[in-house]
Amino acid sequence: MNPTACLLVIGNEILSGRTQDVNVQYIARRLSETGITLSEVRIIPDIRAVIVRTVTEARAAYDNVFTTGGIGPTHDDITSACVAESFGVPWVHHAETFRLLEAHFAPGEFNAARQRMATMPQGAVPIRNSVSVAPGFSMGNVHVMAGVPRIMRAMFEEVLPTLPHGTPVTSRAWHATGLYEGALAAPLEAIQNHYPTIDIGSYPYRLDETQRGVCLLCKGTDAQAVSAAATAVRDMIARLGFEPYEGEPAKS
């Protein structure tokens, strides 16, 4: 069994619809490639009690917890203090990070707000990165990252290689234009039952106003079984009288 992960997206700007999240897909793909199962994503607001409760639940339930958002210098950046509260440890200046940030700013500019970015749960390990001077941090199995996508990615790529991981997920897809889900459901279920360790997904698409089709995706950690299941899917498409195409269709 691969290790599990939960992602907590912390930020009112996602829940209000102001911002289109793009971090979920990036993290989801990279975890999948690395052999860590993303079991759940929770998008929660900048409310102290909610963040503390959710972090506490998630770190008990999953091998890894990632958070994005809420680690800047302003009053709405409360993730770091909430993680300290979840672990029941003080929220304190991290000496090395403090010095690093102090050296970065011009004299007089390293104010109280910026010093917050050097404040972490006691015992946290900074996640330094090439994009931002202010680091994220890991506290136990909780990995706290920025919400800004390019900073998040830099932090994530630092921490990912340090985590225990399992077998990467491989996938193969076949698609068929003109074929409808309702016509293939029964034979597809038979294939799924024959390959219980493989996750077979059925995703309808439309090419244009009139042309529809379906993409059938086999994935799992056993590459040989993925391949065998995909072959069975291809043969099923042909048996139903449609032309199987490998890969994913260009979708509208």
Place this chain on the structure above:
Amino acid sequence: MNPTACLLVIGNEILSGRTQDVNVQYIARRLSETGITLSEVRIIPDIRAVIVRTVTEARAAYDNVFTTGGIGPTHDDITSACVAESFGVPWVHHAETFRLLEAHFAPGEFNAARQRMATMPQGAVPIRNSVSVAPGFSMGNVHVMAGVPRIMRAMFEEVLPTLPHGTPVTSRAWHATGLYEGALAAPLEAIQNHYPTIDIGSYPYRLDETQRGVCLLCKGTDAQAVSAAATAVRDMIARLGFEPYEGEPAKS
């Protein structure tokens, strides 16, 4: 207090990173405009026990629960049966929907898989819509919708006007290029403390490789207080020696 809502995005394709979700932002915006508070989004896999448990938790915790995904005819479409299990009611053919679908398909084509789309928790009310013949449904405070964005939207717009709603959220934003969060955190927090009912968010942006800035967003259900807080934010930007621009910047 506005009514609350939770959105459950059900689908392995989001958690594997195959698909970029676009439903969250649409639903988040529309709820905000309508005066329903989106309190949480949970993205969960196509696993029966997980769906049942999450639906049960969410419908007890929030006024409204929306789900997207998992209501098609294939074996991985298990949302509807899971909602029945969560409510402890049988999963049965809905007579009117059954007739409607039967009439839609050519003789012999309304097979067992397609009949699943006419199967709902006992007592559910179908959400008919202009895009798909197969409806979503409402069961108590749980509103079950398709995952395909254009079908989801059609279902959502049918059900939204039928729900109790509160005061729409209004917002006003000011931004300033060249201004950094670290330089405004203290005066911004003072404004936040002065307007406790207004949610003031600080969102850094970059215009290009060198130019940075910050967008300060005030929102809430009290339009007059939103306006007053936004004026205070504008004056603060000017006091710090930067030029305040209304609205949101073009971001890179």
